[in-house]
Amino acid sequence: MSEQYSHLTDDEIMAEGTKIAEERAQGKIISIDELCARLGITLETALALAAEEASRIYGRPMRIDVLPDRFQ
Helix, strand or coil, X not given: CCCCCCCCXXXXXXXXXXXXXXXXXXXXXXXXXXXXXXXXXXXXXXHHHHHHHXXXXXXXXXXXXXXCCCCC
């Protein structure tokens, strides 16, 4: 798997993740775009991390296929 990068330090990512979890627990809906911006990662990195986590949870390789936007 390729490397993922953020402009935030590990401690900053963990602190922001805690804030996000608290907001979600209060019922706030946070878009994937906002999550990426707050964690300092690209959407591609978020999708790669999601596929990696799904693979770990389900015990088999998982992938996310990105389809072209049919409205473009």
